[in-house]
Amino acid sequence: xxxxxxxxxxxxxxxxxxxxxxxxxxxxxxxxxxxxxxxxxxxxxxxxxxxxxxxxxxxxxxxxxxxxxxxxxxxxxxxxxxxxxxxxxxxxxxxxxxxxxxxxxxxxxxxxxxxxxxxxxxxxxxxxxxxxxxxxxxxxxxxxxxxxxxxxxxxxxxxxxxxxxxxxxxxxxxxxxxxxxxxxxxxxxxxxxxxxxxxxxxxxxxxxxxxxxxxxxxxxxxxxxxxxxxxxxxxxxxxxxxxxxxxxxxxxxxxxxxxxxxxxxxxxxxxxxxxxxxxxxxxxxxxxxxxxxxxxxxxxxxxxxxxxxxxxxxxxxxxxxxxxxxxxxxxxxxxxxxxxxxxxxxxxxxxxxxxxxxxxxxxxxxxxxxxxxxxxxxxxxxxxxxxxxxxxxxxxxxxxxxxxxxxxxxxxxxxxxxxxxxxxxxxxxxxxxxxxxxxxxxxxxxxxxxxxxxxxxxxxxxxxxxxxxxxxxxxxxxxxxxxxxxxxxxxxxxxxxxxxxxxxxxx
Numbered sequence: 001x002x003x004x005x006x007x008x009x010x011x012x013x014x015x016x017x018x019x020x021x022x023x024x025x026x027x028x029x030x031x032x033x034x035x036x037x038x039x040x041x042x043x044x045x046x047x048x049x050x051x052x053x054x055x056x057x058x059x060x061x062x063x064x065x066x067x068x069x070x071x072x073x074x075x076x077x078x079x080x081x082x083x084x085x086x087x088x089x090x091x092x093x094x095x096x097x098x099x100x101x102x103x104x105x106x107x108x109x110x111x112x113x114x115x116x117x118x119x120x121x122x123x124x125x126x127x128x129x130x131x132x133x134x135x136x137x138x139x140x141x142x143x144x145x146x147x148x149x150x151x152x153x154x155x156x157x158x159x160x161x162x163x164x165x166x167x168x169x170x171x172x173x174x175x176x177x178x179x180x181x182x183x184x185x186x187x188x189x190x191x192x193x194x195x196x197x198x199x200x201x202x203x204x205x206x207x208x209x210x211x212x213x214x215x216x217x218x219x220x221x222x223x224x225x226x227x228x229x230x231x232x233x234x235x236x237x238x239x240x241x242x243x244x245x246x247x248x249x250x251x252x253x254x255x256x257x258x259x260x261x262x263x264x265x266x267x268x269x270x271x272x273x274x275x276x277x278x279x280x281x282x283x284x285x286x287x288x289x290x291x292x293x294x295x296x297x298x299x300x301x302x303x304x305x306x307x308x309x310x311x312x313x314x315x316x317x318x319x320x321x322x323x324x325x326x327x328x329x330x331x332x333x334x335x336x337x338x339x340x341x342x343x344x345x346x347x348x349x350x351x352x353x354x355x356x357x358x359x360x361x362x363x364x365x366x367x368x369x370x371x372x373x374x375x376x377x378x379x380x381x382x383x384x385x386x387x388x389x390x391x392x393x394x395x396x397x398x399x400x401x402x403x404x405x406x407x408x409x410x411x412x413x414x415x416x417x418x419x420x421x422x423x424x425x426x427x428x429x430x431x432x433x434x435x436x437x438x439x440x441x442x443x444x445x446x447x448x449x450x451x452x453x454x455x456x457x458x459x460x461x462x463x464x465x466x467x468x469x470x471x472x473x474x475x476x477x478x479x480x481x482x483x484x485x486x487x488x489x490x491x492x493x494x495x496x497x498x499x500x501x502x503x504x505x506x507x
Contacts, residue, residue: 010065014118023115025107034103038096046192048074051106068130073109136395140367142375143388152180153388154191169205176240179340183234186310194219209326212251220309220320227312235311251322253307255341259349261334266353273307280306289317334399336392342385343378
């Protein structure tokens with residue numbers, strides 16, 4: 001997950017932050033625009049983690065360190081007595097707390113916790129445990145607002161959900177893409193709470209697939225209540241993958257998709273929810289709704305997706321119940337691509353796999369750069385929508401393994417055996433000297449004749465001053481050392497992977 005180098009980077013950031021700041025957020029205005037007016041008790045943890053990680057992202061905090069820091073800041077805020085520290089209002093759905101006051105407390109806690117950790121002899125054990133936990137997968141992500149007026153996509157990458165939330169059970173990684181519509185309220189709510197609702201399920205440890213289903217249903221139910229209370233009309237598609245040591249679990253609502261590559265070949269693992277799907281159309285019509293063509297197939301002439309979290313005014317026709325699929329890992333998995341319809345509208349799944357494989361073979365295994373490459377391909381092919389992509393590579397998969405630099409060859413000189421006759425030992429010594437001499441004394445160069453063609457060395461420049469192209473099979477680049485630096489996809493105002501955050505809140 002994270003290396004010693006990343007740990008050193010986190011400590012350097014912590015020292016600089018504490019040198020530049022006090023243990024209290026001193027500015028009058030909040031550093032983020034808080035979307036919600038009120039939050040309930042069961043929303044406290046997700047909202048606090050989101051605000052903390054958004055603020056830390058603004059301060060250039062390293063990603064994995066920001067994740068674990070945000071979680072423990074949220075836990076400290078949850079321990080406070082809300083009746084004594086915040087203004088509350090009673091509603092039909094229960095007691096609601098003023099969100100801006102809680103957020104202000106979160107920003108103060110960021111300063112307090114950072115200064116406390118920095119002054120301690122060493123970081124808490126759970127920070128090192130999370131940061132230095134090296135798993136068998138790694139991921140990269142990129143998002144682009146593209147030609148839309150607003151960025152309504154969000155994504156999240158958590159390499160070890162159990163470790164982050166300090167839960168028992170097998171290691172589970174969590175990656176998800178959310179594609180909002182009709183505003184950002186639903187997508188902001190989903191990125192804050194869906195992974196936490198899944199982790200809170202009693203089935204999380206023993207039946208992750210069931211936990212995903214329960215987490216989706218709980219998140220949809222809670223947001224619809226919030227939407228009815230606050231007159232919110234937005235919704236979001238969602239696709240989630242959770243990977244354990246033995247299985248890959250997928251849960252989704254809507255038309256965002258995840259695909260799997262095995263042995264560099266595309267494998268379908270899900271079917272997106274679209275109104276024109278026969279089973280979805282029948283479900284909608286049985287409930288009294290309709291599916292009509294209006295530029296695209298739409299539920300009741302409005303929405304072009306048949307399932308989503310939110311869309312309170314379109315329930316029950318637009319369902320929040322997910323489909324779930326689980327696959328047994330067999331060791332031939334190369335990577336998973338998770339993306340919204342901004343990619344799939346212009347690039348079919350099989351071609352996305354080919355693009356990833358070709359890029360990795362040409363430039364090495366760089367997950368972020370590969371995701372950026374797919375985004376660029378989608379834009380060049382005319383995609384008009386927001387585009388968000390996560391690529392999850394399997395460390396021991398065939399593709400990554402084949403692209404690792406070859407190991408140095410072992411010496412051909414063998415030690416002389418001990419239990420040998422003097423005659424045999426003399427022969428072996430002469431053989432050893434002759435082999436060493438051949439290695440240390442290269443053959444003298446022979447001047448070519450005037451009519452003999454002189455070959456051009458691979459390391460010599462050609463006549464036009466350039467070097468000859470390197471064969472694809474030899475262009476292996478170690479992971480994380482791509483020769484072409486890609487433009488930082490964060491420059492378009494999108495969220496870095498690994499943070500539970502909503503970039504629309506950042507001022």
